[in-house]
Amino acid sequence: MSRTARPLRVLHLEDSELDHDLAMALLRRSGLAIDTVRVDTRADFEAALDQPWDAIVSDFNLPGFSGLQALDIVRARDRIVPFILVSGEIGEDTAVAAMRSGASDYLLKNRLARLAPALEHAIEAARTTRAKAEADRELAASRQRLAELARHLQTQVEAERAAIAREIHDDVGGSLTALKFDIDWIRRHSSDPTVQQRAVSALETVSHAIGASQRVMH
Secondary structure, eight states: OOOOSSOEEEEEEOSOHHHHHHHHHHHHHTTOOEEEEEEOSHHHHHHHTTSOOSEEEEESEETTEEHHHHHHHHHHTTOOOOEEEEESSOOHHHHHHHHHTTOSEEEEGGGGGGHHHHHHHHHHHHHHHHHHHHHHHHHHHHHHHHHHHHHHHHHHHHHHHHHHHHHIIIIIIHHHHHHHHHHHHHHHHOOOHHHHHHHHHHHHHHHHHHHHHHHHHO
16 A cells, blocks of 8 residues: 555544554554544444544454444444454454454454554555445446436437327328328219229229328337
8 A cells, every 4th residue: 555645544442542552653663644533432433433534443342332333333334444453352253253244354462563564455455445336336327327318219219209100190191091082082973984993993002001101100
């Protein structure tokens, strides 16, 4: 992770001021610029979550509170924030449960030399996760816009089809029907057998044309 001039904002849930000072000193000694706030109660922790943080480092056992409960609070807020558990003693089963619940890492207090690399790795992983989440949101938005465009185009196509159908019905169909009446009038008022035969043939042709226009219209 590139070490920029902006300090990393670290929320430290820790009831021991001595342990807090030691952890932050180790982070600064590793070359990280740290802007930190220590809280040790559930109320103060929840209030601090209203601010943006690059990472959360939490003790596992606190008076009347625990790191796992703090992790649940963070996840309930749907926040993608690296969460590192630190404990004097933590069993393997508990550590596995913490990782499954969304903890980025867990450390023992007697191995805090790992804190700086673990913090950097967790922050980088969170950035990747946030970038993927943003890309997924943009992809979903693009798909939504594409679906809306497809629906709009379909509506336009249907409207154009309806307009063409009306034009066929009103113009072509009306003209053919009028022509059919005229030819039938000629047939009925002509005494010439040849004219009458041609008129009957013409009526059949016009009837077929009317049927074809109706099929096209539908």
